[in-house]
Amino acid sequence: xxxxxxxxxxxxxxRWMLPPSLVNRVLVNGKPVHxxxxxxxxxxxxxxxxxEMKSSTIRIAYAPVGCRVDHAGSVAEGDELNLSVTGAxxxxxxxxxGVLASTKVLSPGRLTARVRTGLLAPYMxxxxxxR
Numbered sequence: 001x002x003x004x005x006x007x008x009x010x011x012x013x014x015r016w017m018l019p020p021s022l023v024n025r026v027l028v029n030g031k032p033v034h035x036x037x038x039x040x041x042x043x044x045x046x047x048x049x050x051x052e053m054k055s056s057t058i059r060i061a062y063a064p065v066g067c068r069v070d071h072a073g074s075v076a077e078g079d080e081l082n083l084s085v086t087g088a089x090x091x092x093x094x095x096x097x098g099v100l101a102s103t104k105v106l107s108p109g110r111l112t113a114r115v116r117t118g119l120l121a122p123y124m125x126x127x128x129x130x131r
Contacts, residue, residue, distance in 0.1 A: 005055040012050040017043045021062040042069035081113045
């Protein structure tokens with residue numbers, strides 16, 4: 001349960017990262033709301049909106065699916081990224097922002113990728129980020 005209160009009536013747009021799960025229902029102030037789910041790396045992103053209200057009590061009924069994702073906590077330009085899963089299958093990689101130079105699914109539970117170089121070039125005047 002999570003409660004939010006404000007002095008004014010506001011609409012809330014909620015985006016919440018959960019462990020890989022099946023979400024059964026989302027309640028706001030005891031009433032069901034429509035929600036969307038987007039898969040991520042080692043998570044599922046829950047999104048929903050509320051009507052105008054001063055306070056919201058949010059309850060999420062979910063059940064973890066029992067999979068495990070192993071990956072590096074941080075990578076930089078040019079780095080190789082190795083990812084493995086247990087209890088799930090890697091079907092494809094969706095790199096909408098073009099961050100990866102290459103990807104290869106090695107097996108249904110393993111993939112390797114390389115982070116593109118030059119991603120941070122516009123920011124190099126601020127220091128050597130990501131190197």
